[in-house]
Amino acid sequence: MSERFVNPTISNLPQSGIRKFFNIAQEIPNVISLGIGEPDFVTPYPIRRHAIDSLLNGETQYTENAGLIRLREEIVYYLKTRFSLEYNPKTEIVVTVGASEAIDIVLRATLSLGDEVILQDPGYVSYAPCIIMAGAIPVPVKTRSENEFQLTAADIEEKITDKTRAILLSYPNNPTGSILSLECMQDIANLAVKHDLFIISDEIYNELVYDGNTQPSFASLNGMRDRCVTINGFSKAFAMTGQRVGYLCAPEGIAKQALKIHQYTVLCVCRTSQAAAIAALKTGKETDYKDVIMMRESYDRRRRLMHSALVNMGLSCVEPKGAFYAFPSIASTGLSSDEFCERLLKEEAVVCVPGSAFGEGGEGHIRCCYATDIDKMKEAFLRMNRFIQRLKEE
Ligand SMILES: Cc1ncc(COP(=O)(O)O)c(C=O)c1O
Structure with missing residues (x-):
């Protein structure tokens, strides 16, 4: 009845x-979740x-709309020292x-x-919605396991029309765990210049890169700063998902308009959470990011364990290089990713996320998060292996 008002x-x-x-999982006893993407x-x-x-x-009052200036200054220092980015704390940062x-x-x-935005497929669930x-049209560009799920300029260019305005991407990537080579980044940057597009780069996993690799920041590439919006936050690197602090960094012309929406809709981020975020960056710089590194090393151990367990089960899986996800192929089982996850949950009480949740390009894969207790992970692998062996006998 009320639907007509919607x-x-x-x-x-x-x-x-x-x-x-997760709703199904809540009703199943002894369930192990490799589903949720949080530290x-x-x-x-x-x-x-x-x-x-x-x-x-x-300290219980509102803060400046854009966030406490001390926090914005800490963010600018952090981005400069760790990712070679240059922003003005007064005009180019909005704490969100x-x-x-x-x-x-x-x-x-x-x-x-009617504007079109290119985005990687599979990609983070919120982008297309x-x-x-925002009244615009998402234009997915498939990435492939053969290419370690890297977005290529050639694939993007095929989808560019006179309505294309922006490319939205995120590396290290959720759900694939991939990173983007400097060469691919440079090609995409050149394409953005050629077609006068801007880039929205979600770098929320930028601290979680393994094996001595790094993921450069898009706006640090030559000529990119003024056609790039960098998005980041505290949820992943500092294990602060519940505190809800993130930020955008953009040239003043864009930041000013984004700030208006922020001002009219949320006023400012919770002051206590902003205090927590200041402490995250201050303590980080004073201790050489000891806690961030400790957490990264722990994910790294679990990443190796998960990758070898998945391969040993007979699933082909690109080695994840960043974030905390593995994205194995389940195509060999003959099930769709939805069927696979539903049966795995009902028959073995393990939650994984179907790749199709991240776009058509994710079909044939599942997302497994390794920010999970190691003993629980080991038990989940036993159950998954049993499930896969049983599928072979069907
Ligand atoms: C790629 C990506 N961007 C953004 C977010 C949202 O992060 P936040 O907790 O800062 O809102 C997530 C959360 O999973 C994510 O994976």
């Missing part, structure tokens, strides 16, 4: 393919301590409610009705 653009959006599985660490103590102190000191809000407001601030909610 905006069809919103009611036509699908429910997130990730959440659907299994509690936020490091100095960060929590600072947030508590801030509250005890009575997680990277999630940054994605939304950047798209709304830059896109007009946020593009649609």
Whole structure:
């Protein structure tokens, strides 16, 4: 009955393919989840301590819309020293409610009705819905396991029309765990210049890169700063998902417009969370990011374990190089990724996310998160192996 009051653009959006599985999982005893994409660490103590102190000191008021200037200055210092980025804290940074809000407001601030945005497929679940909610059209470009799920300029160029405005990408990547080579980045940068597009680079996993590799920041490439919006946040690197702090960095002309949307919709990010974020960056620089490195090393151990376990089960899997996901192919089982995950959950009580939740290009794969307790992971591998062997006998 009340449906008639609803905006069809919103009611036509699908429910997130990730959440659907968690709802089923909640009813199954002894379930092990490789599903949710969040650190299994509690936020490091100095960060929590600072947030508590801030509250005890009575810091309970609104802050500047763009975020506390001390936080913006710390963000600028962090990005400069770790990713060679140069931003003005007064005019080019907006502190947002997680990277999630940054994605939304950047798209709304830059896109007009009918504009097209190129995005990688498979890719993070929020991108296409946020593009649609901004009145624009998502144009997926498939990435392939043969190429380690790297987005190529040649594939992008095939999809460029006179409506194309932007390329939205994220490396290290969710769900594939891939990173993007400097060469591919440079080709995409050249393409952006050739077709006068801007780039939205979600770098939320930039601290989680393994084996001595690095993921350069898009805006640090020559000539890119002024046609690039960098999105980042505290959720992954600092294990602060529940505190909801992220940020966008953009040339003043874009940041100013995104700030308007932020101002009219959320006013500012929770002050206590901003205090926590200041502590994350301050303690980080004073301790050479000891906690970040400790967490990364722990994910790295689990990454190796997961990759070899998946390969030993007979699943082909590109070695993940960043974030905390593996994205094996389940094509050999003959099941769709949805069927595979549903049966794995019902028959063996293990949650993985079907690749199709991340776009058509994810079909034939599942996403397994290794930010999970190591003993639980080992038990999950036994169950998955049993499931796969049973499928072979069917
Ligand atoms: C690629 C990507 N971007 C953004 C987000 C959202 O992060 P936040 O918690 O900062 O909103 C996630 C969360 O999983 C993600 O994987």
